[in-house]
Amino acid sequence: MPSSHNKARETRVNRYMPMITQPVDRRRFITAAFSLPAALYFTPGLFAEELLKTPAQTEGPFYPGKLPLDSDNDLVIVGNSVTPAVGSITHLSGRILDPSGNPVRSATVEIWQVDNNGAYLHSNTGNRDKRDANFQGYGRFETSSTGEYRFRTIKPVKYPGRTPHIHFKIKAAGQPSLTTQCYVKGDPGNDRDGVLRGIRDDYQRESVMVAFQPLPQSKIGELAARFDIVLGETPSEDRGPGRGIGKRGPRPRA
Numbered sequence: 001m002p003s004s005h006n007k008a009r010e011t012r013v014n015r016y017m018p019m020i021t022q023p024v025d026r027r028r029f030i031t032a033a034f035s036l037p038a039a040l041y042f043t044p045g046l047f048a049e050e051l052l053k054t055p056a057q058t059e060g061p062f063y064p065g066k067l068p069l070d071s072d073n074d075l076v077i078v079g080n081s082v083t084p085a086v087g088s089i090t091h092l093s094g095r096i097l098d099p100s101g102n103p104v105r106s107a108t109v110e111i112w113q114v115d116n117n118g119a120y121l122h123s124n125t126g127n128r129d130k131r132d133a134n135f136q137g138y139g140r141f142e143t144s145s146t147g148e149y150r151f152r153t154i155k156p157v158k159y160p161g162r163t164p165h166i167h168f169k170i171k172a173a174g175q176p177s178l179t180t181q182c183y184v185k186g187d188p189g190n191d192r193d194g195v196l197r198g199i200r201d202d203y204q205r206e207s208v209m210v211a212f213q214p215l216p217q218s219k220i221g222e223l224a225a226r227f228d229i230v231l232g233e234t235p236s237e238d239r240g241p242g243r244g245i246g247k248r249g250p251r252p253r254a
């Protein structure tokens with residue numbers, strides 16, 4: 001199991017190069033090199049390193065049926081309210097990247113999550129009668145040329161059947177859309193979560209674990225969390241170990 005989040009982002013050039021990744025001696029290198037189809041040598045960027053793609057994950061049934069009037073990137077304050085949402089205020093940020101590591105500009109990043117009582121904005125949510133009306137529940141942000149996004153929200157909490165998580169949907173011109181989720185690194189519920197365990201590639205699973213750390217300069221106990229997202233994976237792409245083998249199991253509860 002990879003030890004750190006960055007390890008998960010470790011690049012792998014493996015699809016075409018398995019025979020070259022083994023300890024090589026001169027004879028094996030030449031044999032391997034000459035057995036590659038010539039066309040490969042002229043494929044621009046082929047030997048360029050590719051980032052580990054963020055795994056596609058289920059959207060689940062709670063994407064807001066009706067988007068809130070206030071859909072900005074501050075989920076802690078609704079409209080002109082002076083009452084903040086209940087929960088551990090978190091500054092959530094990251095970059096949207098393409099598989100080559102280039103920032104993706106003008107990507108629309110949407111997030112949705114439960115409030116501190118485990119209730120979604122969606123009308124079918126559990127705990128509806130306890131929903132925190134001061135929590136926006138959904139937010140949207142468009143990336144600039146740096147590919148950066150940021151939200152002010154609350155640290156996610158668990159709800160029946162799910163470990164704490166935040167849902168993401170990213171759309172960008174010229175890129176495959178991605179629906180995914182991030183998790184609280186080290187949360188005891190992670191090992192039992194069916195959606196998270198559905199990501200069978202160790203590196204990819206590690207890449208959606210996010211540390212929610214105290215913001216040093218905060219006087220009110222705010223947290224900071226960073227989640228970089230690499231586009232490129234499509235839902236149909238198998239995520240078995242070694243990429244491309246094995247079928248996904250039954251759809252877990254979302």
Ligand SMILES: [Fe+2]
Pocket residue numbers: 060062162165167254
């Ligand atoms: Fe969810």
